[in-house]
Amino acid sequence: MSAGKHPHLAKKLTQLYTSCINPSISNNATLAKHLGISRQAISKWVHGSETSAGNTIPHSQILEVAAVFEMEPYCFGLELSEFGERLQQKLEPSASVTRIDKISLSSLPCTGLNLFGRSTELDAIDRVWDEQITNCLEIIAFGGVGKSSLVNSWLSRMDKLGYAGANRVYAWSFYWQGTGSDVISSGDLFIEQALEWFGDKCPDKGTPWAKANRLADLIRESRTLLILDGLEPLQYPPGPKQGEIENPAVSLLLRELAANNNGLCIITSRLSISEFVSFSDGRTKSLHLERLSNADGVQLLSAMGICGDKSDMQSAVEVYSGHPLCLSLLAGYLSVVHDANVANYRDLNSLVDIQSFDTHASSIVQAYLCWFESSLETSLLNLLGLFGRGITLVDVKALVTSESVSGLTEELVDLSHSEWSYAIKKLEDANLISTSKTGESNVIDCHPLVRDFLNEHLRREKPDAWRQGNKIVFNFLQRSAVANPVSMVQMEPLFRAVIHGVRAGLVEESFQLYFERIKRKQFSIFTEGSHHADQSCIRAFFRSPWTEPVAQLSESASFYLLSSAASNLIYLGQIDAAIEPSILSIQWFRANKRWFEAAATAGPLISMLIAAGRLHDARAEWEKGQESVELADNEVLGAASTSIGAYISFLEGDWTGASRYFENSENTLNRLEPDCEVVCPTISSFYCKYLLDAGEVEKALERALLTLQWRETNAWQVAVDTTSLYATDLLVLGLIYLKLDDLKKASDYLNKQVELFKAANEWLYLPSGLIGRAKLHSANDEYALAEQDLEEALSIAKRTGAKFSEWEAGIALAELAMKSGNSQLGQSYFQQAVEIEGMESYRHYYSQLESLKVQLYSGRENGHSSQA
CATH class of the missing domain: 1.10.10.10 (Winged helix-like DNA-binding domain superfamily/Winged helix DNA-binding domain)
Incomplete structure (x- = not known):
């Protein structure tokens, strides 16, 4: 039987109708309605006409008809008995399946269910699901190779089996935005909407970190199949961070699921996920999709109604590199423009020898636009x-x-x-x-x-039409948003509106929308908000992120956006990116004689530089800011600045200078009332840490408890407070109790401070909290828990560039290895730590390093060196 001929078509259609394989299609009339054609057209397929033979479904419609009944197109060309056998095979699995509790697949892109050349990959996904060993499966391929189609076809197979033991199935596509989009807020939107779907009572409450942890727990409650389609908009492109997930909440969720999952998370992307490297022991697996073979490519073209010489078919597949999307677009183009004759593919001669899949697809779309x-x-x-x-x-x-x-x-x-x-x-x-x-x-x-x-x-x-169109979308999205948005779901239209407004040239209007409806006229971003979504939104205002706002902005608006960018980046732990906008903001404050703002903004920058292992730069910025502190004429601000200077001296090994500075700041903090308005936080943890490391443990305890008392009595010293400062105070207090061998109190405070750092979404300083708690686990001989905290701290520190925490984690891992009897592993950790750039400035730790080195390399595995 030649290609395209379908013997006994009437009987085959009757079998399909009576089998109820698609309950909504029960006769020619309902099939015609579904396909958008007349009943007479189907009658012509069966009986023929003056211009067409019978028992033939047209080339242009065979793929769609097959998809309606979830059959392979070639089945219609089989003899009637064999066709019946294939249909029965389709029906048999559904006889005894048990339906799942809850399912949502509407977010996935709409693709055909008929695949070509992917049976091996489908079987591989089946094995991963059935074996129940792998927690996360990533499907990796170039755009248009068929990742989404593969997943949709596999889900169709799973549907016949009642989803083979899954209790819940939830899918989300990050590709409502193209790769060229500036909007990357869909990660936070996904977290919030998924929380609601999985039954969280307050999906819009809490930090992105807290939301991601809650979602991971909800997913693990039963055997869940989670599908995340098109993750690459949330990943760093090729470069130093290639494949890392930029959105902190999504990154945390996937690391949690990779570590422990009762079901399976399937992710499709163009880039392998860097976070999965630590779980490549079988807990995560990769499936790479390759190009279609010539035979499979020819089958795809034939199934889509393309006809012609076989050698031309094979040549077309070769030219388009076996790329499924390109072949699909080509088939559509040939059907519309050239009566489905494959020989005419040569008219698109600009495509020959071009190896970029994106260029292939773009060139075909360009040809369509010329045709239309x-x-x-x-x-x-x-x-x-x-x-x-x-x-x-x-x-x-x-x-x-x-x-x-x-x-x-x-x-x-x-x-x-x-x-x-x-x-x-x-x-x-x-x-x-x-x-x-x-x-x-x-x-x-x-x-x-x-x-x-x-x-x-x-x-x-058509640049004018493009700008006018963006204006239309800008106005439309503003109107569609709720008046006072409080959740990511409600905020998302406004984020998108800002970007379309900037593209339309409505820069000032877009800034006002951002300032008034998103930021609500506040200078600092909400602690509970999404710094990542906010940063993605304001990217549109920058010609060069994050240093050069677009020229159409006023000076004050430009400064506001620079400050917002710096604040977001510090919260997100993106150290290198945060430095320049921070410095530019401080310079602007100084130039405009806003001394208090200049000094107050310098504090987070200096703390960040210390965390980044750039102690010399932190010293330089602190000294540069002393004029602003003096001109601000606020003794509380002065005390905070002096405390920072004291901590820098302490880290440099200058105990005399540190003692002098701390004495000055403590004189102010111990007053009953200050002589000025309290408009900035005070800092106690630096002094307590200094006392602890100086061996004055009882004095350190007394001072740390005084800070707690201030909080309990709402004293002026904590009139301006942050969750991060509170967490740092508890961290040092926990380490003091650990030094005093009071493990119960140490446990209370060291566990609580980690929770607070996470609640504050503090990626930059969380590693310090984890390292502190690891010391508690080590003291309790809970080496596995200690290693877990230290490895997480090391991972976060490397991700953010917090070299000081990376160094601390490395040294703590070396001590832990030595204590557990593995000096060789300890030596490896030690060597990696001492080679970290910039740590030679932190001279305070020289004696500790020398002592640890002697123990490691002399074979001594007792006398564990404690690092507070």
């Missing part, structure tokens, strides 16, 4: 590319009627229902868009590669 010219289909494509995500038809019509723009909305005004349907069907036939149903709404979308090309093409070829 200035039609309403082109306008609809431009609008989809501009909007940057799937959009309901209702919202498309709202955008169209808001303002007339040639090449974008003008051609779509006053279309009838049938005209809309025809345009959408034409683009679907060309494989340029996909449609799906969400509730009562029809959602239109296209592949991210296509979407990115369309947006860039409109920006380049």
